[in-house]
Amino acid sequence: MFARNAARAFSAHSRMFSSSAARQTKVCVLGAGGGIGQPLSLLLKTDPLVSSLSLYDIRGAPGVAADVSHVDTASEVNGYPADNLDEALEGVKVVVIPAGVPRKPGMTRDDLFNTNASIVRDLASAIGRVAPDAHVLVISNPVNSTVPIVASVLEKAGVFDPRRLFGVTTLDVVRAAKFVSGLVGATPAETPITVVGGHSGVTIVPLLSQNNLGQSLTGETYEKVVHRIQYGGDEVVKAKDGAGSATLSMAYAGAKFANALLRGLNGEKGVITPTFVKSDLFASQGIDFFSSSVELGVNGVEKIHPIGNISPEEQKLIDACLPELKKNIEKGKSFVAQSS
Numbered sequence: 585m586f587a588r589n590a591a592r593a594f595s596a597h598s599r600m601f602s603s604s605a606a607r608q609t610k611v612c613v614l615g616a617g618g619g620i621g622q623p624l625s626l627l628l629k630t631d632p633l634v635s636s637l638s639l640y641d642i643r644g645a646p647g648v649a650a651d652v653s654h655v656d657t658a659s660e661v662n663g664y665p666a667d668n669l670d671e672a673l674e675g676v677k678v679v680v681i682p683a684g685v686p687r688k689p690g691m692t693r694d695d696l697f698n699t700n701a702s703i704v705r706d707l708a709s710a711i712g713r714v715a716p717d718a719h720v721l722v723i724s725n726p727v728n729s730t731v732p733i734v735a736s737v738l739e740k741a742g743v744f745d746p747r748r749l750f751g752v753t754t755l756d757v758v759r760a761a762k763f764v765s766g767l768v769g770a771t772p773a774e775t776p777i778t779v780v781g782g783h784s785g786v787t788i789v790p791l792l793s794q795n796n797l798g799q800s801l802t803g804e805t806y807e808k809v810v811h812r813i814q815y816g817g818d819e820v821v822k823a824k825d826g827a828g829s830a831t832l833s834m835a836y837a838g839a840k841f842a843n844a845l846l847r848g849l850n851g852e853k854g855v856i857t858p859t860f861v862k863s864d865l866f867a868s869q870g871i872d873f874f875s876s877s878v879e880l881g882v883n884g885v886e887k888i889h890p891i892g893n894i895s896p897e898e899q900k901l902i903d904a905c906l907p908e909l910k911k912n913i914e915k916g917k918s919f920v921a922q923s924s
């Protein structure tokens with residue numbers, strides 16, 4: 585029984601990573617020793633599109649690398665301790681950043697700004713110097729501010745390419761599919777929900793009206809599920825009672841997004857997923873980063889899709905999102921402007 589369940593779970597996991605081409609890629613995780621970094625490194629080790637994994641952290645990366653390297657997939661794994669950031673970044677095509685501190689109960693993602701802003705700024709500066717052509721996937725919170733921080737640092741270094749910078753909002757998409765599926769009695773595969781905006785509280789805007797099952801939810805049920813998608817992270821922070829925020833579901837979401845990007849980079853067509861990128865959609869209102877469905881291709885961002893038709897309730901959610909998102913983006917930009 586156990587063996588059958590385990591086999592089923594493994595085959596479902598393998599389906600998460602579909603590989604359509606042979607080209608493989610060196611991927612680096614910055615913050616690989618952490619709650620997200622460890623399971624994320626493990627999942628990336630099982631992705632056939634990753635040829636080499638470079639694991640860096642100020643604490644514990646060589647140990648994680650030694651452990652993960654025994655997994656019997658083809659990719660090679662190297663771990664780098666605190667002083668070896670530049671070596672870790674050499675030749676990498678994709679960098680995933682889950683470095684930084686997570687929330688404790690009662691904290692918002694913005695409360696993490698003071699610590700994580702400088703961590704992300706310094707890592708971005710090393711990326712600009714050593715791996716200027718890399719695609720950068722930012723997990724560290726507050727994503728609404730850390731992504732503009734990376735952009736500003738790379739811009740200052742003269743190597744910013746907006747097609748290669750992504751805020752990972754996939755956990756919001758994963759939660760939306762899961763929560764809505766439970767309410768309508770379907771599988772999450774039948775309830776893919778586009779989530780736009782940003783990645784914190786009211787800036788998270790799920791577009792249930794664009795899914796034929798999702799649009800059946802109305803009234804109090806609708807309000808509650810929207811709130812749950814926006815604040816689902818708080819459920820985990822509360823349940824972990826001071827021991828951190830989402831790590832396992834986040835590692836799953838991070839690996840899922842990385843696989844989508846790798847498939848796009850490998851030439852697969854039609855890879856479309858929401859992600860927080862430099863975007864023209866609301867630039868006229870001074871909001872130049874926004875998450876919407878993005879087509880991923882050989883250069884990274886291939887096409888940014890508009891948000892499409894939305895309901896009056898969703899328009900209200902967008903109206904609430906924009907001012908908060910604008911503040912968060914400006915905070916990130918001015919942090920870098922004041923940094924030196």
Ligand SMILES: NC(=O)c1ccc[n+]([C@@H]2O[C@H](COP(=O)([O-])OP(=O)(O)OC[C@H]3O[C@@H](n4cnc5c(N)ncnc54)[C@H](O)[C@@H]3O)[C@@H](O)[C@H]2O)c1
Nearest residue numbers: 615617618619620641642682683684685686723724725755
């Ligand atoms: N994008 C999302 O949806 C999402 C979801 C959950 C958590 N997060 C964020 O991800 C981040 C990491 O969360 P976690 O639970 O893994 O935290 P954690 O404390 O368990 O791990 C963070 C790791 O970063 C390392 N680190 C700190 N400074 C570093 C530096 N300068 N260089 C390299 N590594 C460094 C730490 O040593 C630690 O191992 C937090 O900011 C958290 O808020 C994002």
